[in-house]
Amino acid sequence: MVNDDVLKGIDQQQKSLSTEATRLTELQTQAQGAKGQMQAIQATNQLASAQVNQMQQIRALLMAQQTAEATRNQVIADREAQAMAASQQLRNSANIKVDNKPAKTLSW
16 A cells, blocks of 8 residues: 555656656756846746755655555564464463363474
């Protein structure tokens, strides 16, 4: 479930890479061709804004990855705990007394 979300996020990021690359190229061209101080400032602000958006997307992907990894680790820990509990239960059931007599010892 969480892994699906991570993969969807990655897919969305890959799809937007081309669009973002084109937009960044346009912004760079505007910055280089700016006539006057105001146009240069506006182009610089747009570039800075685009960079902030990209950083936010990276953060979102990293958070999704961390969530997926934490979920995976929890699943592993749960499985290990279940296996230990089942093993303990099996060992305990081998020592059950029947009619107040100890059960036969199982040899492993």
